[in-house]
Amino acid sequence: DGGITQSPKYLFRKEGQNVTLSCEQNLNHDAMYWYRQDPGQGLRLIYYSQIVNDFQKGDIAEGYSVSREKKESFPLTVTSAQKNPTAFYLCASGAGTLSGNTIYFGEGSWLTVV
Amino acid sequence: SQQGEEDPQALSIQEGENATMNCSYKTSINNLQWYRQNSGRGLVHLILIRSNEREKHSGRLRVTLDTSKKSSSLLITASRAADTASYFCALRTQGGSEKLVFGKGTKLTVNP
Numbered sequence A: 001d002g003g004i005t006q007s008p009k010y011l012f013r014k015e016g017q018n019v020t021l022s023c024e025q026n027l028n029h030d031a032m033y034w035y036r037q038d039p040g041q042g043l044r045l046i047y048y049s050q051i052v053n054d055f056q057k058g059d060i061a062e063g064y065s066v067s068r069e070k071k072e073s074f075p076l077t078v079t080s081a082q083k084n085p086t087a088f089y090l091c092a093s094g095a096g097t098l099s100g101n102t103i104y105f106g107e108g109s110w111l112t113v114v
Numbered sequence B: 001s002q003q004g005e006e007d008p009q010a011l012s013i014q015e016g017e018n019a020t021m022n023c024s025y026k027t028s029i030n031n032l033q034w035y036r037q038n039s040g041r042g043l044v045h046l047i048l049i050r051s052n053e054r055e056k057h058s059g060r061l062r063v064t065l066d067t068s069k070k071s072s073s074l075l076i077t078a079s080r081a082a083d084t085a086s087y088f089c090a091l092r093t094q095g096g097s098e099k100l101v102f103g104k105g106t107k108l109t110v111n112p
Helices: none
Strands: A004-007 A010-013 A019-025 A031-037 A043-051 A054-057 A064-066 A076-078 A087-094 A103-105 A109-113 B005-007 B010-014 B019-024 B029-037 B043-050 B055-058 B061-066 B071-076 B085-093 B106-111
Touching: A004 A087, A010 A019, A019 A031, A019 A087, A019 A109, A043 A064, A076 A087, A103 B043, B005 B085, B010 B019, B019 B106, B029 B061, B029 B071, B043 B055, B043 B061, B043 B071, B071 B085
Parallel strands: A010 A109, B010 B106
Antiparallel strands: A004 A019, A019 A076, A031 A043, A031 A087, A043 A054, A064 A076, A087 A103, A087 A109, B005 B019, B019 B071, B029 B043, B029 B085, B055 B061, B061 B071, B085 B106
16 A cells, blocks of 8 residues: 555653654655654654755754664664753654645654653 | 644534534744644645645545735544644744644544
């Protein structure tokens, strides 16, 4: 099936550790995105990538890092520098301008710092 | 702020009633989109309306856009319990950026 796969669904991290959230898509989309959602809140953009080997910071990039070595993959690393990482993380992809920027989401990953 | 603001923040109705949610924004847009999120899940795209369009329909959904007032509304007719979810508007602002900016959402509860 075509779609976006995020893993793991649930992740627990000790303070001071880095963790990496996986995002893979088989929709042949050029653009990929990472959003953070806190309980009862909207989505805030962390990073986005419009093409392989290129990415831009979103509104809350501090404490996060990404890579885009393959079109299908856009992993997000939550570093120990992120002060309050406990949140729901959503990955998305889109075909870009031609689609009007409609984007398609994965099922999300819950990260809890213990 | 570039994000849209949904109103109301929460809405509770009975099955069969219509639900109306509004989104106001301050910037110039290329298009405005509505997404739905069931609790703890990813978002699902519902409908996209371009800045030169005034109204679009999709099944029981009707979206309007008034660029002079910088506002949009999402109407769900004949609501069902399965429509219970959070609804978000997302803006694609003018300027060529590929990113979408999301509001904080309206939480809709449809009571059976």
